[in-house]
Amino acid sequence: MTDLLERLRSAVGDDHVLTEPTDVAAYVVDWTGTHRGRALAVVRPGSTTEVAEVVRACAETRTPLVPQGGNTGLVGGGVPDGSGTAVVLSLGRMRTxxxxxxxxxxxxxxxxxxxxxxxxxxxxxxxxxxxxxxxxxxxxxxxxxxxxxxxxxxxxxxxxxxxxxxxxxxxxxxxxxxxxxxxxxxxxxxxxxxxxxxxxxxxxxxxxxxxxxxxATPRHATAWVAVPSVAAAVSLLGIAQEHAGVHLSTFEIANRQALDLVLAHLPGAVDPLEAPSEWYVLVELAGSAADGGLDATLEALLADAVEAGRAMDAAIATGPGRRSALWSLREGISEVQKVEGATLKHDVTLPIADLAAWTDAMGPVLQEVLPGVRPVTYGHVGDGNLHYNLNAPIGRDDDLRAAAGDLTAAIHEAVAAAHGSISAEHGLGRTKAAAAAAYKSDVEVDLMRALKRALDPDGLMNPSVLLTAP
CATH class of the missing domain: 3.30.465.10 (Uridine Diphospho-n-acetylenolpyruvylglucosamine Reductase; domain 3)
Known part of the structure; x- marks a missing residue:
């Protein structure tokens, strides 16, 4: 492979072909720490022309190539396997x-x-x-x-x-x-x-x-809302859509377990409501400078929700600082899970009408598999996407790791039964490639394989990601 490395150095410059283990380390492990691989080299081109030269060199030497962006993925799609034969193509220098x-x-x-x-x-x-x-x-x-x-x-x-x-x-x-x-x-x-x-x-x-x-949408009206159930959150979505129409930009859900983790581990986080609730919704309306009635619209929809029993209480942002504080409760969830200990991440989509029934049924099933497991549930009610993550029972990280396969299988089976998807927005990567194929029809898998063969007949582009070998 000496000739290939020399060719890559000629294409992008010596400083941008990394082979030393300490230089390569950050490029061969994903954000979760679950997927750790090895690379022949990490190459950092600075232009499309240089990318083309690198890809051509790898194609001619039949060297696997793994494209990588910010390496923030959660399913191992941007890191190489353990063979040490692949070139990681990092696009981090292309920032124009x-x-x-x-x-x-x-x-x-x-x-x-x-x-x-x-x-x-x-x-x-x-x-x-x-x-x-x-x-x-x-x-x-x-x-x-x-x-x-x-x-x-x-x-x-x-x-x-x-x-x-x-x-x-x-x-x-x-x-x-x-x-x-x-x-x-x-x-x-x-x-x-x-x-x-x-x-x-x-x-x-x-x-x-x-x-x-x-x-631009410089005007915002934002609230953190306590709701009694997922069913109530779905009903609140309908109320918000009726009142706000196109101004409804965000409708996020989180369970109490998720909020408790944020309050415990995110510096400065404060519960904006006095009484605890099993579920919460972050709702935001956004509009142009001319849209001056957003606050009144938000207050009206929340009043209707309380009257209908779909909401119990709400904290409304009164300025940019307060809005940022409410958003931090939602955006901090993923990060604090890592602090809490072992976690098992799932990214599923379900028909919105089935979210409540699915969530209600899933909890008892998982407790049978691993008593004490802690679902950390949050996501985007408006598009049916839940991040249905699991934290280990307190002090029992090894138990979660041991049960991970059974827990994941139970979730995937329940998603398939509800005609949902086991990957909503994170992709399949290495983690879910085999599972996705198992839940797709033979026709769908054949079509995907045909496209792959047509464009990448040698199977060198990100092998074992998204599609498993036939």
């Missing part, structure tokens, strides 16, 4: 905002631009890029596109695939497809842009994107 067009509503960026910087580039021209994730300070737009990430604004603006108009992609043979067209209408054939969104680096390397940006 290429163009901003506020009139057309487009923003063109390199794939390595951090999500928070995409948001800032839109804000600089008084526009909004609405995707918002807990990892937005470190995840990259290329990774968001590759996994079809969701976030807290999906209810109003949709998943990542609804926020992209065009892509630039380096194909597995090193050719570059330039699809950076900001057209809203193009009926000239297959939608190749959408083919690569959500493909997790298995069909090519996304190097650039034309994104949609929207009018």
């Amino acid at each position: 905002v290429r163009d901003v067009d506020p009139v057309a509503g487009t923003l063109t960026v390199d794939a390595g631009v951090v999500l928070a910087d995409v948001q800032a580039a839109a804000a600089a021209v008084d526009r909004l890029f609405p995707m918002s994730l807990g990892s937005e300070g470190s995840c990259t737009i290329g990774g968001n596109l590759a996994t079809n990430a969701g976030g807290t604004a999906v209810l109003r603006y949709g998943m990542t695939r609804e926020l992209v108009l065009g892509l630039e992609v380096v194909l597995p043979d090193g050719r570059v497809w330039d699809g950076l067209r900001g057209l809203r209408k193009d009926n000239t054939g297959y939608d190749l842009t959408q083919l690569f969104v959500g493909s997790e680096g298995t069909l090519g390397v996304i190097t650039g994107a034309v994104l949609r940006i929207f009018p």
Whole structure:
């Protein structure tokens, strides 16, 4: 492999081909610490041309390639396996905002631009890029596109695939497809842009994107609401939609276990309500500078919810600081779980009408598998997505690890029975590739394998991610 390494150094420069274990270490373990691999090298190109040269070199030497963005994934999709034969292709140096067009509503960026910087580039021209994730300070737009990430604004603006108009992609043979067209209408054939969104680096390397940006929403009305049940939260969603219409931008749910972890481990976190509740909803309305009635709308919908028994109490943000404090209760959940101890993460989607029944039934099933297991449930009611995570019984991390397979199987079976999905917005990665194939029809799996063979016949692009070997 000496010749390959020399070729890679020639393509991107000596300083950007990492082979020393200490330099490579951060690139071969995922955010959860669950997936740890080995790499032949980590290569950090600075342009699409350099990406193409790296991909071409790997293709000609039949070297597996693992594209990587901010490495914030939760399912092992951006790290290599343990063989040490793969090249990790880190796009972290590709951070150029290429163009901003506020009139057309487009923003063109390199794939390595951090999500928070995409948001800032839109804000600089008084526009909004609405995707918002807990990892937005470190995840990259290329990774968001590759996994079809969701976030807290999906209810109003949709998943990542609804926020992209065009892509630039380096194909597995090193050719570059330039699809950076900001057209809203193009009926000239297959939608190749959408083919690569959500493909997790298995069909090519996304190097650039034309994104949609929207009018800014500087006005917000935000509340942390105590609700008696998931069923009540779903009913509250209907009330909020009736009152707020398109201004309803966020509708998040969290159980008391999740809030307790945040209060215990997040510095400065304070319970905004006096009496505890089993469930909470974070609801936010957003609008332009001209939308001055959001506070009144929020108060009216909450009053109707209390009268209908769908809400018990609410804390309404009275300023930016208070709004930030309420948001921290929701956004801190994932991080504090790691502090609490062993955790088992699940990212599922269910029909909204079935959320309550599914959640009510799931708890007793899991207690049979592992008595004392602590469900930490939160997510996006508006699109049916729950992060149904499990913390170990107190002081029994090893018990959770031992029961992980049975717990996961129980959750997946229940999701399949409800006609849901075992991956809502995190992708399949290595963690869920086999499970996803088991729950898909043979026709669906065959179609996916046919696409993979057509674009990557040698199976070198992110092998064992998203699709298992046939």
